[in-house]
Amino acid sequence: MDLLLEFLTRFVTQFQSPALAFLVGGMVVAALGSKLAIPDAIYRFAVFMLLMRIGIDGGISIREADLGEMLLPAAFAAALGCGIVLLGRVTLVFLPGVRAEDGIATAGLFGAVSASTLAAAMVILEEDGIAYEAWVPALYPFMDIPALVLAIVLANVYLTKREGGSDSKVAIWPIVVESLRGSALSALLLGLALGLLTRPDQIFESFYDPLFRGLLSVLMLIMGMEAYTRLNELRKVAHWYAVYAALAPLAHGLLAFGLGYLAHLATGFSPGGVILLAVMACSSSDISGPPTLRAGIPSANPSSYIGASTSIGTPVAVALGIPLFLALGQAVFAM
Structure with missing residues (x-):
């Protein structure tokens, strides 16, 4: 009962957060037929800046x-990124009316991470005074990149064997390399390398970090407008x-919360870190995923995987x- 009450309280409070407010605002504007x-x-600039900010911060x-x-x-x-893709591969693909490449692309998008959802959760945890390790956001690429690359590999293996027969051989490594060269993953990896190998702290603090919340609000507004549009396509x-x-x-989030709790018992992983890991797994990629999958699985229908992610997946992750997971963390860790 306490968990339910805590969840309902968090749910109502969540609608006052800037991230969800801009998301809902975008959906309302689109529903009213605005020409905005x-x-x-x-x-593209907002996406690049958010990926660079997350990458640099993660590298540092x-x-x-x-x-x-x-x-x-x-x-x-x-493991979560790859596991979600494999789980989606064996469920979505065998459902009636779902094309294999569309199902794999959808699983890839849900296995990857939403930078905007992660950013919104980070802001809310900071506002609530819930601490987490500084490196927790750096788990983003560990989940995101394997999920996207695995989805592209699975889809290309399937398509190659469908066109050339079950005995067709597929070169995996070139697919992996081409996936990592995509614009979104390149920006994320560049930021990660700069933060890890150089000393960008000053430019990060004076340029990338101050713009973070403002650019996030713009991106959430765009996501809300696109969510309503994609809902019709879906x-x-x-x-x-x-x-x-x-x-x-x-x-996915509950599975991640369970694994995070095991890490808490084994290594002292913070409650805030467990919550963020769950939010990452709960989210579906809105920045790195769509352009990467468009390039890596061009035969997949964007209305299927982007529509599912943007119109339903992101609102579910942010609003629910x-x-x-904040309420679950409160109940489990007595924060």
Whole structure:
């Protein structure tokens, strides 16, 4: 009962947070037929800045972290990213009306991480005074990159064997290399390398970090507008995508919360870190994923995987996932 009450309290409070407010605002504006449009150049700039900020911050955090403490949570993050893709591969693909490449792309997007959802959770935890290790956001690429690369590999293996027969050989490594060269993953990896190998602290603190929340609000507004648009597109494809997008995020997050709790028992992983790991697994990629999958699985229908993620997955993760795992953390760790 206490958990339910805590969840409902968090849920109501969540609607007052800037991240969800801008998301809902974008959906309302689109539903009212407004002609408001954010130039694509601004969207691309916001995406680049957020990925660079997360990458640089992650690199700095890894550089300064106790790698022994980080090892188990990082391994769990990578396992979660790959596991979610494999789980989606064996469920979505066999549902009626779901094309294999569309199902794999959808699983890849839900195995990867939403930078905006992670950022919103970080802001809320900081506002609530819930501490977490500085390197926890650096778990983002450990979950995100393996999930996207695995989805592209699985889809290409499937398509190659479908076209050339079951005995066709597929070169895996070139697919992996090409995936990592995508614009979104390149920006994330560049920021990670700069934070890890150089000393960008001053430019990070004076340029990237101050713009973070403002750019996040712009991105959430765009996401809300696109969510409403994609909702109409989603109706044109199999309704199983809507079911998956509504249920899978919370299931993924609960699995991650369980693994995070094991890391807490084994290494002292903080309650805030457990919550953020759950939010990462609950989220579906909105920045690095779509452009990476568009390039890596061009035959997949974006209305299926982006529609499922943007119109249902992201609102579920932000509006339900974050307050749920905050409440669960409150109940489990007595914060």
